[in-house]
Amino acid sequence: MSSESKSEQAYRLIRSRIDSGQYVPGYRLVLAPIAGELDMSVVPVREAIRRLEAEQLVTFERNIGAQVALVKETEYLHTMQTLALVEGAATALAAPEVSAGQIQRAREINATMRETLNAFDPQRFTELNLEFHSVLFESCPNPHILDLVHRGWNRMKVLRNSSFSFVPGRAQESVDEHEVILQMIEDRAPASEIEAVARAHRTATLDAVLAYSDEHRQTAERESVPAA
Amino acid sequence: MSSESKSEQAYRLIRSRIDSGQYVPGYRLVLAPIAGELDMSVVPVREAIRRLEAEQLVTFERNIGAQVALVKETEYLHTMQTLALVEGAATALAAPEVSAGQIQRAREINATMRETLNAFDPQRFTELNLEFHSVLFESCPNPHILDLVHRGWNRMKVLRNSSFSFVPGRAQESVDEHEVILQMIEDRAPASEIEAVARAHRTATLDAVLAYSDEHRQTAERESVPAA
DNA sequence: CCCACACAGATCGTATATCATTTCAGATAT
């Protein structure tokens, strides 16, 4: 029959809609309509929402329901900080396992990113950025840390779409830093150094976004959605 | 009525049984009996199990069911490594927020631990150890990282009870290192240094356990439960 | 004019029932 369970279907649908921004932060996820749309009962939808809750993509209150997680600036900061931590560690742990072919592939992606710089296509740039880093951290031998990296990136997808914009100046720097990281991995630099650089790479993005958003405080509110 | 939902009750019951070792790794969690025992239907139990799955305390296969997660030595290594990472970061981030009173409290706990050394009560020592570190990382301003620390410790509880024993020699070193960490926090040492020391403190425990388990390979198998 | 209470609608929480899948035992054939 169907290769996947209904809970899984529901999860994927809701998830994709959150990722795509169709369900904006604060959107109330009501069981019945979603179940109706997928032509199933509310039970699998419930499970899907609980899963999303565990991943912190939605918040849930008893007898009230679920809504897509609201995103404050501090939330963005915390998520980025966490991602910097786990991705830095994952990249360092993966470094010894990364093959010459993978480095080659990462270089190609980075080259494409460099080309994209002029086109100013933030969406595409972000995709490539994930691809690039994926090549570097997917070899991480610690599945727990790798899982945390994935969760962090997933969370970032939502945050990005919701309110935090792309910082123009940062892209160029980012591409340059990528090359530095690649070089260190090739040179088999000590894990602690790779970790530090990889973490700083992400922290720098965080700082850039915060600085940028400070400058444009008048246009973008601190919270994407009012608290109540 | 009841202050908590049935899913919550089921979650707590199963969780406590896993923590206490009543449900050993590999134990099959069958819905119906658990539901019967708690005098509820299987639906809330399902949700509870899905939650435990998200926390990686149980593994789940479709149409097969759930069982308490099996623990291999590599699993222990990965969990410890992850905990070292996030706890180190949490401790460093929390350090500036830690008050003199909290340091005082931590010192007292550490003193108690020192007393416990002679009594050889691993259970109690582990409890105090968690208490000590809790004081240091609970002030972490980043809730995501703090959450990861909690998850890591919860996971450790299970692993500890299941198959990995206490390493006698390590305890003494551990208390000494605690004092070093306290001193650094008091001195407002740079975050990066505190992070490094806190991480090394946990990594050292990991190494000690691995070395110990290598020595005693003949008595303790690598996997606590056969794969199939 | 404002506040409190009550009622109604919406929504979640759980139980029960039915369907689907897996597993295992026993039988049968090679």
Add this chain to the structure above:
DNA sequence: ATATCTGAAATGATATACGATCTGTGTGGG
């Protein structure tokens, strides 16, 4: 004797139904 097939029992997955809880609104009294 072993391998394979078959069917029944166990178990999970989902649907439906009902009860519980919350939220908002309107009405009555102060």
